[in-house]
Amino acid sequence: MALITILVVISAVSRYLFAFPVPDAFDLSRLLLGAAIMWGFASVGFRGSHIKVDIVAEILPAKMRRWVDTFAWTILFIFTCLLTWKMLGRVLSASRSGEATMDLRIPAWWIMALTLAGVAVSIVTVLARLILVATGRGSLDHFDSADLAAGDESMEEKAGYE
Numbered sequence: 046m047a048l049i050t051i052l053v054v055i056s057a058v059s060r061y062l063f064a065f066p067v068p069d070a071f072d073l074s075r076l077l078l079g080a081a082i083m084w085g086f087a088s089v090g091f092r093g094s095h096i097k098v099d100i101v102a103e104i105l106p107a108k109m110r111r112w113v114d115t116f117a118w119t120i121l122f123i124f125t126c127l128l129t130w131k132m133l134g135r136v137l138s139a140s141r142s143g144e145a146t147m148d149l150r151i152p153a154w155w156i157m158a159l160t161l162a163g164v165a166v167s168i169v170t171v172l173a174r175l176i177l178v179a180t181g182r183g184s185l186d187h188f189d190s191a192d193l194a195a196g197d198e199s200m201e202e203k204a205g206y207e
Contacts, residue, residue: 046081049074068148076156083132083163090125091170111181118175125171129164136161 056070102113138144140154 049077049081052077069146069151072146072148072153073151073156076153076160080156080159080163083160083167085163086125087163087166087170090121090167091174093174111178115175115179118171118178122168122171122175125164125167129161129168132157132161132164 052067052070052074056067056074060066102110105113136154136157139157140152144153145151146153
């Protein structure tokens with residue numbers, strides 16, 4: 046993210062002060078932003094610290110909440126698999142067609158492949174989280190910290206799944 050920010054700032058400053066933007070700053074920043082988002086998704090996929098709307102789950106009994114959590118993570122897992130499949134198609138298409146950035150003609154597929162790698166890792170992290178939730182060692186509660194996963198107190202007790 047810092048690289049993207051630096052690239053955009055330098056391009057904006059050079060465009061307004063010198064009437065000469067950094068070549069391919071727009072293309073590179075948007076492609077790298079996509080990669081950063083997907084790698085962030087991989088991290089969030091395991092930690093479970095994404096935005097959640099769990100109004101219904103909050104009022105359910107513990108056993109029913111586990112089923113709702115498992116269903117939610119299963120849907121996210123399916124979505125992640127589909128996203129990976131579509132991203133793979135996009136990377137292959139860009140590679141075959143020779144798609145490149147506008148100014149410097151840098152091949153775009155390798156940056157898209159970084160994005161694909163992030164989504165592919167997300168499959169693993171979301172699946173790991175799904176297994177934790179389904180077995181009662183993780184939840185969609187407000188906060189799942191690393192020390193809880195380390196075993197200070199059982200995740201079932203913390204999640205209210207007793």
